[in-house]
Amino acid sequence: MKKLLLLAMVFAVSFTTNTTYAQVETPQPSPFSKVEQKVGLTDVTLEYSRPGMKGRTIFGDLVPYGKLWRTGANANTKITFSDDVMIGGKEVKAGSYAVFTTPNEKSWDVVFYSDADNWGTPAKWDDSKVVTTVKADVMKMPMKMETFTIILDDLSNNSATLGMLWEDVYVPVKIEVPTAKKVSANIEKAMSRT
Helix, strand or coil: CHHHHHHHHHHHHHHHHHHHCCCCCCCCCCCEEEEEEEECCEEEEEEEECCECCCCCCECCCECCCCCECCCEEEEEEEEECCCEEECCEEECCEEEEEEEEECCCEEEEEEECCCCCCCCCCCCCHHHEEEEEEEECEEEEEEEEEEEEEEECCCCCEEEEEEEEEEEEEEEEEECCHHHHHHHHHHHHHHCC
């Protein structure tokens, strides 16, 4: 009987110790978001974390003007294209890119950076990894957006707008996709089979 009681106590202590060290899952202060959008025939995927205002002044305070910002929270904001696209008049090859911004009161510099695996802004910035930079006008919204949001809107067969919204600011960047070129290639491929 003593052995059985001792075994039960060892089991109880073991069970209590293991549950004490278990991870407790709680909601993230800046939840992760993933947006997948077909633009024409091109797949575009956005991955980013969404901080909230939480009563704070954002632009010019929490996010200072004139300083490089990770454009969200936590890991880099990442955009992935299945095809080569045009951004700001420059060709951007298919692949994944970090999106960094330098917010200012009237416009933002939006940077597409080829190393998308940093946490926040890179410790050592490498200009050779800047694929393109676009100056985007700031548009004031009539209401406040509590949670940082990135959308793909103004969709057409040939383009979409990457829209960044937070506080009372909307910042758009046009992305052009090669739909006509892909359709022509598909037609040629189909015709060669006949």
